[in-house]
Amino acid sequence: MKYSSHIFQKWILKMQIRSQLNRLIQRACERANILVDRVQVNEASKVAFGDYQFNGAMALAKSLKKKPRDIAQSIVDAIEDNDILEYVEIAGPGFINLHLSNNWLSTNIKNIVQDRRLGIVAKENPSKVVVDYSGPNMAKQMHVGHLRSTIIGDSLANLFTFLGDDVIRQNHIGDWGTQFGMLIAYLEELGEGGEGSLKDLEEFYKRAKQRFDEDENFANKSREYVVKLQGGDVRCLHLWENFIDKSLSHCEDVYSKLNIKLSREDVKAESSYNDDLANIVNDLEAKGLLKESQGAKVVFIEAEENPLIIQKSDGGFLYATTDLAAIRFRASKLGANRISYVVDARQAEHFKQIFSVAKMAGYVSEDVKLEHVSFGMMLDKSGRPFKTRDGGTVKLIDLLEEAVERAKGAISKRDSYEQEELEKVAEIIGIGAVKYSDLSINRESNYIFDWDKMLSLEGNTSLYQQYAYARIRSIFRKYNGKLEGDVILEEPQERLLALKLLQLEDTLYSSAKEAMPHYITSYLYELSTLFMKFYETCPILREDTPENIRQSRLILAQITANTLRLALDILGIKVLERI
């Protein structure tokens, strides 16, 4: 989907509700001579308290030596004229409750009905953001261990892109290491006809390993091939490239099925940094950061128990070395202002060290934001690490096929589908369920993978959103007249829905800022439940609905559908016209 804005800048009433309110209160504080470092307006905790609230007056009481209610009063008195607030009230010990103007809400809603970007303006000063995610190992088939990084990373990359950042996706694939000697030796042994056996990489790896363990000659050959590979032997390099190519195309099957936007252009393999590793060592040496410890070359970091090992005692490099080369490349060659590593939480210490050393060595300047977007483990329903019945790793492609099969089972009893349509619908629902359930929890916590829960129509699931979308589309199959007239917010359900629709922008920005996709899913769930309530109480196409009310409700429904589609698209989830 392309997101070009169809409305002219001047027509846009600047939204970003929270920052508008923050500015309003900030200026009021200044006018009232109240010093406050950062004004933070929050969404009201209850409907009765208005739409937003500012709670800062209480905190200021002590330093100003005034009563909090008096402080609140002077802030309220100093709020300048504006068209966003209907009225303001002071409650309890000094809460300032802000009620938005219906007129402001309805004007803004009306303005975004034709806009593919729903009135959300891209950042004025975009950053260059590198998102490092997925990073599968080429020696093996992609397994569930790669699922979360791939899903979370891709959605963040989409989100940053939508908000206007210049995003560079980096798939840091593992294509180097001693096991490749064994793999290409085995590939060679099977001959050209043996390439078919690469279909199942897992099996291929196992057999190669078996040969390695059983046959001394084969093992020696494998070791020899590692050396040859590193030495740039043309024949070995050819075998290796061939192997990587096949393995990568397996990954692409997964990406394509998962609706992940990684392509070959985003691949920046570990091996591509090989030539730079010695430079990193020399550079750290020259900067006086490198120390010798127990035969290895390391960098000591303040307040860290263990140093970061840069070069092994046998002269070999480690992944820390590669990561430093990569971080330098990203900051200097790619010019990144923000580098996000979507990697599981177990590597927290590693990244902490890498980031420290990168800054110590000046590979990234102080203002570059380095973040480890960490996430918890994937567990099964009983809370144990997710494995196959016999304890093996679950291949990702198998898991995705199961998702589609299960989705088929969930919907086929509902309606009769043509076989072809059933496949298409099941794929969208099944894959959507896998992605949404992953994205809908706080990524930091462990993730319990539960088929029944994710494929349910009830609760915070993708299917519930997809259903809400399809339901709205069904209204517009019945009605295909024009959308015109004003938005009228008389019923509470209409107003609540309108406000929620206008909060998408704030949600997206805070989700991007903290790299927390679950802010978006929470928003979506609130939105679709609000829509369902609206739909229940506010008839649209019924005969007795006056035309002006009908138009207003159609506009609300239309924007709800657009919002669902847009936000789900950012999460990499597709919608269906009918389910």
Next chain:
RNA sequence: GCACCCGUGGCUCAGCUGGAUAGAGCAUCUGAUUGCGGUUCAGAAGGUCAUAGGUUCGAAUCCUAUCGGGUGUACCA
């Protein structure tokens, strides 16, 4: 041993960086509805936010200790 993360109703999770009576969804119970797609909607019940102290006008949120769970702890990635 040390470091980091996590303990919120039976289950799965929110809780916007300290605010008002801690919110949802499953599951359980009750009700609406011949419906613009009821696979919906309304309502009830269910919590000493692991425990004990502390800071504060105010704590699930910050500090300390304890208990319980997880992860990581120099030449694998």
